[in-house]
Amino acid sequence: MRAMLLVNPKATTTNARTRNVLLRALGAAVELAVEETAYRGHAATLAATARAKGYDLVVVLGGDGTINETVNGLLNPVNGAPEPLGDDPSMSRPALAVIPGGSANVFARALGLPNNPVEATGAVLEALREGRRRTVGLGQALWEGESRYFTFCSGMGYDAEVIRAVEGLRGTGRKATPARYVNTALRHYLATDKRRPAMTLTGPGIPRARGVFMAIVSNTSPWTYLGSRPVQPTPWAGFETGLDLLGLRRMGVMALLPVIRHILTQRDSLPSGKHLVQLHDEAEFTLTADRPVAFQLDGDYLGEREAVTFRATPNALQVLV
Numbered sequence: 247m248r249a250m251l252l253v254n255p256k257a258t259t260t261n262a263r264t265r266n267v268l269l270r271a272l273g274a275a276v277e278l279a280v281e282e283t284a285y286r287g288h289a290a291t292l293a294a295t296a297r298a299k300g301y302d303l304v305v306v307l308g309g310d311g312t313i314n315e316t317v318n319g320l321l322n323p324v325n326g327a328p329e330p331l332g333d334d335p336s337m338s339r340p341a342l343a344v345i346p347g348g349s350a351n352v353f354a355r356a357l358g359l360p361n362n363p364v365e366a367t368g369a370v371l372e373a374l375r376e377g378r379r380r381t382v383g384l385g386q387a388l389w390e391g392e393s394r395y396f397t398f399c400s401g402m403g404y405d406a407e408v409i410r411a412v413e414g415l416r417g418t419g420r421k422a423t424p425a426r427y428v429n430t431a432l433r434h435y436l437a438t439d440k441r442r443p444a445m446t447l448t449g450p451g452i453p454r455a456r457g458v459f460m461a462i463v464s465n466t467s468p469w470t471y472l473g474s475r476p477v478q479p480t481p482w483a484g485f486e487t488g489l490d491l492l493g494l495r496r497m498g499v500m501a502l503l504p505v506i507r508h509i510l511t512q513r514d515s516l517p518s519g520k521h522l523v524q525l526h527d528e529a530e531f532t533l534t535a536d537r538p539v540a541f542q543l544d545g546d547y548l549g550e551r552e553a554v555t556f557r558a559t560p561n562a563l564q565v566l567v
């Protein structure tokens with residue numbers, strides 16, 4: 247088996263020691279090429295090359311941002327090559343394995359991998375030995391002629407505004423800890439628009455929902471983690487189903503508090519309330535806005551948008567777990 251290991255040396259919890267452990271352990275099991283990412287977007291180019299060269303497996307040591315780039319490199323056609331046909335396009339792409347090396351590592355943890363890179367390496371090696379793979383679907387967001395796949399979530403509104411603010415702080419050298427997200431979210435709550443909802447939700451067979459302030463779109467659950475605690479606004483979302491959504495039509499404290507309490511404490515039941523818009527296992531829907539709204543994908547801030555379509559991509563990749 248030919249594998250390419252992609253390492254983001256700048257990811258929050260990636261270091262030379264973890265990299266060496268992984269390199270030795272994987273190198274003993276497969277024919278291994280190692281590549282370090284040198285800039286933003288590099289992982290997508292490297293993953294696309296791995297696919298074009300017929301590698302069987304791409305292993306990522308990094309955070310959710312590097313995994314997102316890798317997945318996009320694996321799915322986007324190389325040099326105009328036709329997309330694979332058939333019921334299970336995942337079979338024609340290199341398989342994926344992930345070793346958590348970022349700050350939140352939502353994708354790896356949602357797959358059930360340990361958050362510790364050495365333990366996760368053990369789990370991936372075991373999956374390799376036993377031929378254990380899981381076929382996962384991805385989400386795809388499409389806007390203004392652009393598109394990008396996501397592994398665990400996307401969103402428009404308040405959550406994307408918070409991610410934008412945290413990215414601003416990271417630009418000044420501060421780390422993205424759970425406490426920083428919570429503090430930023432609380433502080434930013436005062437500034438976010440709680441009076442004029444901008445968005446409308448539409449989709450084939452979906453009742454039109456107007457007056458949406460913020461929307462979380464999920465390809466899996468949890469949506470994120472606060473330390474070790476899973477946060478589950480869309481607890482029924484899964485890699486094997488279509489996309490889920492939780493939209494909020496009120497942003498006042500009295501409307502938000504019960505929802506926050508629910509998504510922090512309940513694992514299986516949906517939050518309830520007339521001000522909520524909820525979708526489960528949908529193939530496609532669109533959020534349009536009457537003014538530009540902050541947009542994020544897999545925790546990456548992607549600017550302000552007025553219309554984004556979200557589409558489920560079933561059987562996208564085989565993942566070693």
Ligand SMILES: Nc1ncnc2c1ncn2[C@@H]1O[C@H](COP(=O)(O)OP(=O)(O)OP(=O)(O)O)[C@@H](O)[C@H]1O
Pocket residue numbers: 254255256257258259283284285286287288308309310311312313315347348349350351352422545
């Ligand atoms: N050599 C590099 N120098 C600077 N940035 C890089 C480099 N290699 C990759 N990147 C970029 O760093 C970004 C963040 O990386 P990554 O997601 O792996 O780690 P993280 O930010 O620590 O984790 P998380 O996404 O969980 O917060 C990615 O979007 C990637 O494009």
